[in-house]
Amino acid sequence: MNMLSPKKTKYRKQHKGRIHGHTKGNAMLNFGNYGLKALEPERITSRQIEAARKTITRYLKRAGRLWIRIFPDVPVTKKPAEVRMGKGKGSVEFWVCRVKPGRIMFEVDGIPHQDAKRAMELAAAKLPIKCKFVSRDI
Numbered sequence: 001m002n003m004l005s006p007k008k009t010k011y012r013k014q015h016k017g018r019i020h021g022h023t024k025g026n027a028m029l030n031f032g033n034y035g036l037k038a039l040e041p042e043r044i045t046s047r048q049i050e051a052a053r054k055t056i057t058r059y060l061k062r063a064g065r066l067w068i069r070i071f072p073d074v075p076v077t078k079k080p081a082e083v084r085m086g087k088g089k090g091s092v093e094f095w096v097c098r099v100k101p102g103r104i105m106f107e108v109d110g111i112p113h114q115d116a117k118r119a120m121e122l123a124a125a126k127l128p129i130k131c132k133f134v135s136r137d138i
Helices: 044-061 112-125
Strands: 034-038 041-046 066-067 074-078 090-101 104-109 131-135
Touching: 034 112, 041 044, 041 074, 041 131, 044 066, 044 090, 044 104, 104 112, 112 131
Parallel strands: none
Antiparallel strands: 034 104, 034 131, 041 090, 066 104, 074 090
C-alpha cells in the first residue's frame, strides 16, 4: 500500500511549528463505537499511521469497519547526511500529522468490545504517544 500523503499542496515546504493545547474538534466518536484517543501532543508520520492501520486490520481479520481520522498533511524536510549548513532548506522527506491531546485517531465498529480493545492496544504500541481506548456507552 502507498503511504498517506497529500496529492497536491499550496506550498511545498512548511515551518516546523509547535503543537499547543488540546484538540479543537474531533474529540468524540463520530463513526464507530470504539476508538483510539491521543493523550499527548506529537507529530505522527504516515508510516506510523500505516503501521497502526495494518495492525488493526490484521488483528480483526478484516471484520468490522475501520475509520482513520487523521491525515498527514505537514511536510517534513531534511538535508542529506554530511552536508554543510546553509544552501537553503532541505527537500521533503516525509509527511506528518500534528496530533493534539484528545484527538480521536482511529475508530472501529461491527466487532465485539474485547476485540476492539485489543486491536486498539496493539495499534497504540505502534504510535509514539500515550493513547486511550474509548467506547460509546451503549
